Amino acid sequence: MTDTWGGYRSRLVETLRQQGIRDLAVLRAVGETPRHLFVPEAFRNRAYDDSALPIGHGQTISQPSTQAAYLEALQLQGPERVLEIGTGSGYQTALLSFLVDTVVSIERIGVLADQARAALSRAGVKNVSVVVADGTLGWRPQAPYDAILVAAASPDIPGPLVEQLAEGGRLVLPLDTGEGQQLVRVRKGPGGPTTDVIGPANFVPLLGRHGFSEDE
Ligand code: SAH
Numbered sequence: 140m141t142d143t144w145g146g147y148r149s150r151l152v153e154t155l156r157q158q159g160i161r162d163l164a165v166l167r168a169v170g171e172t173p174r175h176l177f178v179p180e181a182f183r184n185r186a187y188d189d190s191a192l193p194i195g196h197g198q199t200i201s202q203p204s205t206q207a208a209y210l211e212a213l214q215l216q217g218p219e220r221v222l223e224i225g226t227g228s229g230y231q232t233a234l235l236s237f238l239v240d241t242v243v244s245i246e247r248i249g250v251l252a253d254q255a256r257a258a259l260s261r262a263g264v265k266n267v268s269v270v271v272a273d274g275t276l277g278w279r280p281q282a283p284y285d286a287i288l289v290a291a292a293s294p295d296i297p298g299p300l301v302e303q304l305a306e307g308g309r310l311v312l313p314l315d316t317g318e319g320q321q322l323v324r325v326r327k328g329p330g331g332p333t334t335d336v337i338g339p340a341n342f343v344p345l346l347g348r349h350g351f352s353e354d355e
Contacts, residue, residue, distance in 0.1 A: 150187065292312075
């Protein structure tokens with residue numbers, strides 16, 4: 140690592156390791172991804188803290204340890220096509236771009252999508268397309284997906300996302316049942332989808348047709 144932020148990134152990787160992240164590819168992605176390019180100027184000095192930070196429009200870039208645990212849960216191998224819902228700053232999109240072949244990322248707020256595209260391009264990321272749309276509908280043009288991750292909490296599992304999963308695919312999303320959020324993983328097996336709970340979660344709401352209503 141030659142840039143001045145390298146030492147901070149190594150420390151963040153160490154923190155994640157201590158928190159139990161074991162997937163070497165995920166740790167390597169965190170070690171290589173310039174998070175400072177994805178946070179607003181004003182928070183740049185905290186870019187490599189293990190904390191969530193505001194990115195404007197009422198949204199946040201999630202805590203790195205949360206994102207790493209999330210990526211670990213997707214059990215990515217490399218040659219996959221992945222759909223991400225909730226681009227936000229684009230940081231998690233950049234981590235994904237290190238881990239798999241193709242990433243499609245959907246964001247409902249146009250300004251955030253523009254900023255994320257600019258940051259991804261500065262970070263030299265090429266295998267990602269950012270789309271402005273309602274992610275609760277998925278993105279049919281490039282379906283099916285080997286993995287889908289949703290970075291915002293939903294009242295239930297949006298049907299189109301399960302439909303657009305490939306056979307054997309995994310969908311990870313925070314469910315907000317009204318009594319706290321739980322991160323859940325859906326696997327699309329030969330006998331139909333099965334669901335398991337990964338642990339507690341804390342995400343902004345997923346707003347859209349199959350999420351929370353946009354005027355709530
Ligand atoms: N992982 C992101 C943080 C995501 S915050 C990062 O690393 O920065 C969640 C994002 O989901 C917000 O940007 C919000 O605008 C977006 N979002 C909420 N509902 C959505 C929907 N239906 N479709 C697409 N994006 C949505």
